[in-house]
Amino acid sequence: MFCKLSFGNPKSGHVSFCKSRHQVKNQLPFFESPITKKVRELEESFLSALEKRDEDLVASFLDVRFRGVGVFGTVYDKGEFLSESFRKTEFRRVQLSSVRVTEEMGFANSITEVEVDVTLASSVIKGKLVITRTWVARGENWKMLSFHLTDSRLGQSWKNTSKAAK
Secondary structure, three states: OEEOOOOOOOOOOOOOOEEOOOOOOOOOOOOOOHHHHHHHHHHHHHHHHHHHOOHHHHHHHEEEEEEEEOOOOOEEEHHHHHHHHHHOEEEEEEEEEEEEEEEEOOEEEEEEEEEEEEEEOOEEEEEEEEEEEEEEEEOOEEEEEEEEEEEOOOOOOOOOHHHHHO
16 A cells, blocks of 8 residues: 545545555546645655654754644643654654645645654653644745644553653
8 A cells, every 4th residue: 555645535525545556446536736745745854854863854844833742741842842852752663654634825734644663751652653733834945833642552552651741
């Protein structure tokens, strides 16, 4: 399977974001707007910069008004997010599973699913996370205005998470 934004199955009206390379019969042609394409590229580049531990590059993606909410409900500004990401978190694997983009005038929302193997403080987190982000147009550039991180597994591997949240 490969994941791309598509406009779904004409019979059911269902919007599909991942489809098989062979699943083209009876579907509308694939179309990806320039903004959706740009946000997809930003998501991929941002995750790559995190995994490569490139703090300056990660910082360049964040808007001056950036705010984020982590899995424990912690609210971060730009400085706090960078500190948490580069001083308290070890990224062993961050693999993009899918990106869904909704465009608005001057901004876009993305819902990104990633498979991770990270250590946050003393907790090892392995599995799928869902990240909702808002990207805003700043002139010719796009910046991440906000994010919300959700553990989509909600359970088993989060045995020591209360320690990491304190």
